[in-house]
Amino acid sequence: MKISTKGRYAVRLMLDLSEHYTEGYIALKDVADRQEISKKYLEQIIPYLNRGQLLLTNRGHQGGYKLAKHPSEITIFEVLTCAEGDLAPVSCLQQGAEPCDRRGECLTFPIWDGLNKLVSDYLKGITLQDVLNNRPDAPEYNI
Amino acid sequence: MKISTKGRYAVRLMLDLSEHYTEGYIALKDVADRQEISKKYLEQIIPYLNRGQLLLTNRGHQGGYKLAKHPSEITIFEVLTCAEGDLAPVSCLQQGAEPCDRRGECLTFPIWDGLNKLVSDYLKGITLQDVLNNRPDAPEYNI
DNA sequence: TGTAAACTTATTAGTTTAGTAGGAAAAGAA
DNA sequence: TTCTTTTCCTACTAAACTAATAAGTTTACA
Numbered sequence: 548m549k550i551s552t553k554g555r556y557a558v559r560l561m562l563d564l565s566e567h568y569t570e571g572y573i574a575l576k577d578v579a580d581r582q583e584i585s586k587k588y589l590e591q592i593i594p595y596l597n598r599g600q601l602l603l604t605n606r607g608h609q610g611g612y613k614l615a616k617h618p619s620e621i622t623i624f625e626v627l628t629c630a631e632g633d634l635a636p637v638s639c640l641q642q643g644a645e646p647c648d649r650r651g652e653c654l655t656f657p658i659w660d661g662l663n664k665l666v667s668d669y670l671k672g673i674t675l676q677d678v679l680n681n682r683p684d685a686p687e688y689n690i
Numbered sequence: 691m692k693i694s695t696k697g698r699y700a701v702r703l704m705l706d707l708s709e710h711y712t713e714g715y716i717a718l719k720d721v722a723d724r725q726e727i728s729k730k731y732l733e734q735i736i737p738y739l740n741r742g743q744l745l746l747t748n749r750g751h752q753g754g755y756k757l758a759k760h761p762s763e764i765t766i767f768e769v770l771t772c773a774e775g776d777l778a779p780v781s782c783l784q785q786g787a788e789p790c791d792r793r794g795e796c797l798t799f800p801i802w803d804g805l806n807k808l809v810s811d812y813l814k815g816i817t818l819q820d821v822l823n824n825r826p827d828a829p830e831y832n833i
Numbered sequence: 834t835g836t837a838a839a840c841t842t843a844t845t846a847g848t849t850t851a852g853t854a855g856g857a858a859a860a861g862a863a
Numbered sequence: 864t865t866c867t868t869t870t871c872c873t874a875c876t877a878a879a880c881t882a883a884t885a886a887g888t889t890t891a892c893a
Contacts, residue, residue, distance in 0.1 A: 548691060548692075548693060548774070548777045548778075548779060548811065549691075549779060549781075550691060550780060550802070551781045551849090551851085552850075552852090553779065555849085555852085556799070558798055559797075559798060562797050562798070562805070570701060574868085574869065574870090575869085575870080576868095583792070584872090585851090585852070585853080587852075587853065587854080588851070588852055588853085588868080590871075591851095591852085591872095593837065593870085593871085594871085595870090600850060604857080604870070605860090605869085605870085605873095606859045606860065606868095606870045606871080607858090607859045607860030607861055607867095607868070607869055607870075608859090608860055608861040608862065608867065608868080608869060609860090609861065609866075610859085610860075610863095610869045611869075611870085611871060612870090614867085623801060631691070635691075636691055636692060636693045637692070637693060637698065638692075638887050639748065645785070648826065649726070650857090654702075654705050654821050654822070654825060655698065655701055655702060655705070655821070655823070657821075657824055658701070658766060658813075658816060658821065659693070661812065662813070664811065665812055666691065666805065666808070666809065669743045669804065669805060669808055669886065670801075670805070675800060675883080678797050678800075679797070679802055680797070681776060681797075682797060694880090694881070694882085695882060695883090696880075696881085717837085717838065717839090718838085718839075719837095719838080720842045728882090728884080730883075730885080731882070731883055731884085733839080733841090734841095734882095734883085736839085736840085737840085747839070747840095748838085748839085748891090749838065749840080749889075749891065750836095750837070750838055750839075750889090750890045750891030750892055751836065751837050751890090751891060751892040751893070752837080752838075752839060752891085752892065752893095753837080753838045753839060753890080753891075753892090754838075754839085755854075757837090777886065779867085795849090811865045818889065
């Protein structure tokens with residue numbers, strides 16, 4: 548039931564971009580320095596977030612990344628599923644999975660199904676903005 | 691966020707023993723046959739459940755396993771934590787973990803903390819008996 | 834003494850994790 | 864044009880984990 552560094556770093560990257568949302572395109576180097584994460588490793592996580600259309604990119608000099616939507620419009624669920632893939636606790640619950648042979652007699656299916664819904668709903672209920680607002684030093688009004 | 695076969699098989703093993711709770715000691719071979727799980731693999735999962743004092747054992751001829759408590763007194767949470775270890779989604783939330791260097795400034799901690807509580811409470815709220823009662827053909831009163 | 838069961842330890846092929854490494858392509862600046 | 868700074872892309876790797884299989888030991892009933 549662990550979340551890998553890929554997912555956790557993706558969330559931290561997106562939160563860092565949220566904190567600097569008004570500052571235009573942010574170089575990955577700056578995020579890596581602030582978050583103390585290997586820039587080379589972050590570079591590998593970026594494509595997953597791009598595939599989910601969560602980022603805007605500028606290449607070359609003064610280039611960098613910017614959130615494709617306002618922090619209040621991006622949920623932790625979106626970020627995690629982009630980075631980690633389907634969050635379903637068992638493979639038979641994954642999007643497009645064909646039902647397993649034991650499905651009819653499977654006593655455990657409802658357990659995992661319930662767990663999946665619970666986790667998904669929880670993570671869908673938290674936006675990047677929500678996390679920022681929850682900072683110890685959060686201003687009363689953000690952005 | 692996957693649950694491994696170790697955890698899933700542990701739950702199925704415990705549910706199988708729940709279904710035959712009144713029949714004394716059940717040989718692992720029978721569970722393995724019914725559940726279509728390698729008996730040799732189940733043998734390796736047993737020690738985890740034993741460490742959690744979830745099972746009673748009889749060795750030798752006519753031996754087998756039996757739940758140490760009534761199915762209504764064993765939760766899915768207990769079974770999963772025995773088999774899989776701490777279910778916390780991030781290592782800094784694990785039992786006895788020392789707080790990480792970035793704890794003070796970590797924006798993501800509350801996310802994982804909330805997720806951990808949510809999942810734990812959900813799984814603690816489901817007993818083996820609850821799962822049996824939820825069977826399509828469940829009798830009105832069990833055991 | 835035979836047999837059926839639990840118990841123990843070792844091995845293994847394959848996959849995943851968490852990176853590191855090296856360079857190509859783009860684009861603005863000098 | 865050339866330099867520099869950035870993203871982008873592919874390959875590689877050590878270590879750990881997963882999901883078993885295998886071989887044999889111990890226990891205890893018949």
